[in-house]
Amino acid sequence: MTSFRQAIHRLTGISLPATKTALIEQRLRRRVNHHGMSCTGTYLDEVMAGRLGQAEIDTVVDLITTNTTSFFRERAHFDHIAAEIVPEFLADRSRPARLKCWSAASSEGAEAYSLAMVLAELQRTGRRFDWAILGTDLSAPMIEKARRAVYSTEQVSPIEPSLRRRYLMISADPALRDQVRIVPELRRRVRFRQMNLMDARYPVDQDVDIIFLRNVLIYFEMQDRQDVVRRLQSHLRPGGYLIVGHSEGMSVTQSGLQRIRPTIFRKL
Ligand SMILES: C[S@@+](CC[C@H](N)C(=O)[O-])C[C@H]1O[C@@H](n2cnc3c(N)ncnc32)[C@H](O)[C@@H]1O
Structure with missing residues (x-):
């Protein structure tokens, strides 16, 4: 998981603490199942090696980022x-x-x-x-x-x-x-x-x-x-x-x- 956290940092600047690992796993579970893989680690290795394509990298980034916003916030x-x-x-x-x-x-x-x-x-x-x-x-x-x-x-x-x-x-x-x-x-x-x-x-x-x-x-x-x-x-x-x-x-x-x-x- 450490290398994944580093990759996310390189891609987005987002700093994911180790304590967020469970949250990441939960967010990525559907993609792992979609590709018929048994564990998140294997899926992430494939994503980061670029073997699932740029669209999958974008999907992972999207699942990791928090997009919460609202009209007239602050x-x-x-x-x-x-x-x-x-x-x-x-x-x-x-x-x-x-x-x-x-x-x-x-x-x-x-x-x-x-x-x-x-x-x-x-x-x-x-x-x-x-x-x-x-x-x-x-x-x-x-x-x-x-x-x-x-x-x-x-x-x-x-x-x-x-x-x-x-x-x-x-x-x-x-x-x-x-x-x-x-x-x-x-x-x-x-x-x-x-x-x-x-x-x-x-x-x-x-x-x-x-x-x-x-x-x-x-x-x-x-x-x-x-x-x-x-x-x-x-x-x-x-x-x-x-x-x-x-x-x-x-x-x-x-x-x-x-x-x-x-x-x-x-x-x-
Ligand atoms: C919590 S939202 C904030 C949206 C809005 N600014 C607001 O305050 O309501 C954070 C946004 O930052 C974007 N974001 C995260 N990392 C980014 C990066 N490296 N470059 C550009 N946008 C990024 C996310 O995709 C997300 O849409």
Whole structure:
């Protein structure tokens, strides 16, 4: 199992403690049975040797990663963007006309679309401005889900009713009444792409205004956290913001980032 844990670390940056072995076995059991194998160790050797193909490696990564997310998770971040960051952006005429945002571990897209709703509302009710959001994640199935932008009615329950009415579509088909889809007006401005935060370089613009990096650093070891934050910092324009999860603020110690709130940092 040790070599498997090392392989997962190399692939994802995720640090799996030995105590998680039982959990891993449980998550992988269906794949082991699917391939007619008798034990997880044999299955993992085959996966890591690449003998079951890239798709199987992606499946394992997907089963190991935690994709939990929700709309308007840590709502204070969205409130801060609406009350402070966007007005500051609009007041500064020297900045480019488009507000660029990046959800850097986007999972199935709830974070990116929550932000899209906030920006669309500000645009609708105040001064017009252009904006775009990029969502990236290691997991190919999560990226596919994010692009489809279809969610259960339960998933969208944290969205306030006025935003639900404006930005969610309900199918005319009664069989699909428990699902909704994000309206095209928002989907057009939100793009998703598979990307590994452990890569040495990110194929993303270097003048991003707001980067969300929430609830993913917690799975990384300290050195990897530092490296990921340093790389993301180089994609922020001076004055741009990095926003991390509520338990991740202490992992951000880079000198070029000024702490504005416990989990909100501004590039100097
Ligand atoms: C717990 S979710 C957080 C989603 C969202 N940011 C939020 O706060 O609700 C963590 C996400 O990080 C992704 N992830 C894990 N390791 C990654 C890596 N090395 N590169 C990119 N994404 C990664 C997982 O696939 C998962 O979707």
